Each structure stands twice: as structure tokens, then as C-alpha cells.
Amino acid sequence: MDATNILAEVNGNLNAIGYGLAATGPGIGLGILIGKTIEGMARQPEVAGQLRATMFLGVAFVEVLALLGLVAGFLFQ
Numbered sequence: 001m002d003a004t005n006i007l008a009e010v011n012g013n014l015n016a017i018g019y020g021l022a023a024t025g026p027g028i029g030l031g032i033l034i035g036k037t038i039e040g041m042a043r044q045p046e047v048a049g050q051l052r053a054t055m056f057l058g059v060a061f062v063e064v065l066a067l068l069g070l071v072a073g074f075l076f077q
Contacts, residue, residue, distance in 0.1 A: 022066070023069060026069075027066075029065070
């Protein structure tokens with residue numbers, strides 16, 4: 001095995017670790033977002049539809065952050 005193969009393997013492992021770290025932020029954000037929406041629905045059931053629509057919009061934005069982390073891992077190899 002030469003040095004370039006070893007370096008490529010280390011680089012691939014670092015990209016996987018980087019994406020794992022990049023996915024923790026959106027994961028925490030989703031937990032907080034969905035938890036607070038359910039709490040709001042329990043407190044005021046009459047606005048459940050509006051809260052649900054806003055939650056789905058927020059989930060979409062948070063998921064974009066996770067996808068950006070995945071794409072950045074591929075771009076900066």
C-alpha cells in the first residue's frame with residue numbers, strides 16, 4: 001500500500017465523520033421544532049392546522065441544512 005491510498009482512506013473517513021457532525025445540528029433542530037409544535041397543539045387545539053403548516057415549512061428548511069452538509073462532504077473531498 002502506498003501513501004496515496006492511505007491518504008484517500010483517511011480522507012473518506014474524515015468526510016463521513018464530518019457529515020455525521022453536520023447532521024447532528026438539524027437532528028436536534030427537528031426534535032425541538034416538532035416537540036414545540038406538538039406542545040402548541042396540545043395547548044391550543046384550535047390553531048393545530050396553522051401550527052402544522054408552519055412546522056412542515058420549518059422541517060423543509062432544517063432538512064436543507066442536512067442536505068447541504070451531505071453535499072459539502074462530497075464537494076470537498
